Each structure stands twice: as structure tokens, then as C-alpha cells.
Amino acid sequence: MSTAERLSSFGESVFATWSRVAIENDAINLGQGFPDFAAPDFIKEAAIKAIRDDENQYSRSAGHPKLVEAIAQTFEIETNPLDEVTVTCGSTETIAATILGLVNAGDEVIVIEPFYDSYLACLKMAGANVNIVTLHAPTFTLDETELRNAFSDNTKMIIVNTPHNPTGRVLSKEELGLIAELAIRHDAIVLADEVYDKLVLTGNHIPIATLPNMKERTITLRSLGKVFSVTGWKIGWAVAPPHLTEGIRSAHQFLTFCAATPLQVAAAEALLAPEEYFNSYTAEYTERRDVLVEGLKSAGFQVQSPEGTYFVLADHTPFGFDDDIAFCHHLAKECKVVGIPPTAFYAQSDEGQQYVRFAFCKGVETLKNAVERLQTLRDGVGV
Numbered sequence: 001m002s003t004a005e006r007l008s009s010f011g012e013s014v015f016a017t018w019s020r021v022a023i024e025n026d027a028i029n030l031g032q033g034f035p036d037f038a039a040p041d042f043i044k045e046a047a048i049k050a051i052r053d054d055e056n057q058y059s060r061s062a063g064h065p066k067l068v069e070a071i072a073q074t075f076e077i078e079t080n081p082l083d084e085v086t087v088t089c090g091s092t093e094t095i096a097a098t099i100l101g102l103v104n105a106g107d108e109v110i111v112i113e114p115f116y117d118s119y120l121a122c123l124k125m126a127g128a129n130v131n132i133v134t135l136h137a138p139t140f141t142l143d144e145t146e147l148r149n150a151f152s153d154n155t156k157m158i159i160v161n162t163p164h165n166p167t168g169r170v171l172s173k174e175e176l177g178l179i180a181e182l183a184i185r186h187d188a189i190v191l192a193d194e195v196y197d198k199l200v201l202t203g204n205h206i207p208i209a210t211l212p213n214m215k216e217r218t219i220t221l222r223s224l225g226k227v228f229s230v231t232g233w234k235i236g237w238a239v240a241p242p243h244l245t246e247g248i249r250s251a252h253q254f255l256t257f258c259a260a261t262p263l264q265v266a267a268a269e270a271l272l273a274p275e276e277y278f279n280s281y282t283a284e285y286t287e288r289r290d291v292l293v294e295g296l297k298s299a300g301f302q303v304q305s306p307e308g309t310y311f312v313l314a315d316h317t318p319f320g321f322d323d324d325i326a327f328c329h330h331l332a333k334e335c336k337v338v339g340i341p342p343t344a345f346y347a348q349s350d351e352g353q354q355y356v357r358f359a360f361c362k363g364v365e366t367l368k369n370a371v372e373r374l375q376t377l378r379d380g381v382g383v
């Protein structure tokens with residue numbers, strides 16, 4: 001009895017591993033991206049009310065009518081809620097349902113690294129051939145020639161994540177325009193992972209579906225967990241034209257059938273929250289980012305301030321460790337702070353070895369404590 005071959009090379013998720021290391025070392029966990037502060041009262045009250053109102057049975061498989069309506073209403077382009085929106089158990093399921101529902105064994109799929117770790121596992125389950133394009137350190141911008149070379153007429157799909165985990169980059173209009181041009185030329189689908197669309201702290205996020213002729217080939221994926229600090233609710237969704245929605249729903253009905261009904265009802269209410277909520281959300285994250293980035297700099301890391309997401313990649317080379325894993329073990333044991341070694345997000349390049357990923361979806365006091373603990377890194381390494 002052993003794990004199926006298609007998954008045996010993946011092992012345990014890096015987030016589970018390092019959350020365990022955090023507990024074992026009694027360390028501050030800046031590894032996995034989940035808030036350590038309370039979700040807003042209005043969303044909690046809406047969920048409690050939905051349960052009391054007996055919204056407790058299976059919902060429509062593709063999503064509760066109230067939620068698909070709210071998603072369509074708040075999406076950047078005109079969307080038919082019943083034919084173009086599919087609600088899933090978190091974006092992790094949207095990724096799985098999209099890949100399993102649309103990609104055939106042997107299809108070519110382009111993945112940009114560093115990547116969210118579920119992409120490759122789902123592509124392996126679908127039997128896809130993966131083509132990797134690297135966002136090279138230290139700028140993490142798309143290399144035009146490498147992207148052009150990765151495309152061919154066999155390309156079925158490209159997965160594009162912006163704002164980007166783990167680099168914190170928000171892809172520019174030029175980069176998105178290039179992806180769009182190549183996707184159109186090679187008749188490829190774009191899976192646009194925009195789970196951090198509301199976490200743009202510097203610059204502008206452009207949903208790729210809004211570019212000319214892109215709506216018909218783009219699946220836009222968003223998540224409730226990030227923007228309302230409810231990652232454990234696992235509510236995500238895909239917005240896609242009907243011919244792509246059909247495949248996504250076909251897989252979704254057999255993966256989970258539907259997401260938790262009362263949480264969908266609460267999500268519908270939350271999405272229609274006043275603009276002030278979203279403004280203060282980004283203002284609070286800007287403060288958290290700045291506390292962490294300044295603290296990392298003062299501890300001796302080389303670090304660029306992220307434009308979006310709640311992650312920062314810090315270059316640990318000034319401290320003289322062999323690689324990211326050795327550095328992260330030292331951090332957990334000696335500084336009592338956990339970060340994620342980013343080589344887990346790479347399949348081709350070894351550029352991740354010089355970095356550590358920290359999450360700043362934590363209270364300002366937690367971040368200040370972490371930063372204070374990191375100051376000891378300076379001792380003995382001459383930075």
C-alpha cells in the first residue's frame with residue numbers, strides 16, 4: 001500500500017512541514033499565509049445568521065445564487081452569474097477543478113516559477129506536460145524571450161499569478177500584454193490566479209481578462225479568505241466564459257459538489273461591503289509590510305518592498321548559509337522565527353536558494369517581536 005506514483009514525488013506540503021517546525025521550536029510563524037488576527041465582525045455575524053436562517057443544506061453546485069450574483073456584480077467586466085461563475089472550496093479547488101476539467105493528458109501547460117505549490121501537483125494528476133518559465137532574481141520580471149520560446153501551438157494553458165506569491169510583484173501592463181499576445185496567437189487558455197487582487201499596496205493590478213480579446217480565453221480565480229481574513233472558510237471562485245466554465249463545473253461537481261452553504265451566504269454579503277472596508281484593509285497591510293521590510297533591512301537582509309500580496313522574499317546571503325533550507329532551520333532554532341524556504345516553489349532554477357519567504361498577515365506586535373528576534377542574526381556574521 002503506497003502513495004500513487006503521480007503524487008509520490010510531492011511529499012508533504014511545505015506549509016505543513018514548516019508550521020510543524022514552528023510549533024516544535026516555539027517560534028513565531030511567519031511561514032504559512034494565514035492571519036493571526038480576528039476576522040471582521042460583519043462577516044462572522046453574517047455566517048452565524050445564515051446558519052440560524054437554516055442555510056444549511058447543499059447549495060447549487062456551481063454556487064449559491066446570492067454569492068454568484070455578488071461575484072458578478074463586483075467583477076471588473078460584465079459577467080453572467082449563472083453561466084460564468086463557479087464557486088469552489090477555496091481557490092485551491094478552483095485550480096484543481098480548472099486543470100482536471102480542461103487539461104488532457106499530454107497537453108502542454110506553461111507555469112511561471114516561483115509558483116503556488118498546488119499547480120504542479122494538479123498538472124501531474126492531469127498528466128500534463130509542464131513548461132517552466134522563471135521570474136529571475138532579483139527583479140522577478142518576465143523575460144520576453146524566454147516566454148516567447150515557451151509557447152508553441154501545442155500550448156493549452158498558461159498559469160499566471162498576479163499579485164504574485166511569493167515575490168510580491170504585481171505584473172505590469174507590458175508583461176500582461178505580452179502574455180495576452182502570445183495566448184491569443186497560440187490559442188491558449190489563461191488561468192489567472194488573482195487571489196491577492198485586493199492586496200495591491202503599490203502600483204495597479206490589471207486583471208488580464210480585461211485586456212482586449214482576453215475574456216473569452218481567461219479563467220479568473222479569486223479567494224474570499226485573503227480579503228476577509230477567513231482563510232479557513234475555503235471559499236474561492238472562477239469567473240470564465242461558458243465554454244470554459246463547463247469543464248470547471250464538470251470536475252467541481254465530482255471533487256466537492258459545493259462549498260459550505262452558510263459561508264457562501266456570508267461571502268455574498270461581505271463582497272458588497274462598503275469601499276471603506278477595502279481601503280482600511282490595504283492601509284493596515286501597508287503598515288504591516290513596512291514594519292516587516294524595515295525590520296528585515298535593519299537585521300541585515302537584502303530586501304525589496306513587495307508591491308502586493310502579504311509576502312516578502314528576503315535575500316539571506318549576507319548571513320553565509322549554504323541554502324534556504326539550512327537558513328530556515330537556523331532561523332527556527334536560533335531566532336525562534338519561521339519562514340518558508342522558497343526552493344519549494346521552483347522546479348527548474350535554483351535561484352530560490354538565496355531567499356526566505358516571510359508572511360506579514362500577522363498583527364503588528366507579532367511582526368515587531370519577530371523583527372526583534374531577527375536582530376540577533378547580525379551577531380557573529382559581520383553584517
Ligand SMILES: Cc1ncc(COP(=O)(O)O)c(C=O)c1O
Nearest residue numbers: 090091092116165195223225236
Ligand atoms: C497564489 C495562490 N493561489 C491560490 C491560493 C489558494 O487559496 P485558497 O486558500 O482560497 O485555497 C493561495 C493561498 O495561499 C495562493 O497564494
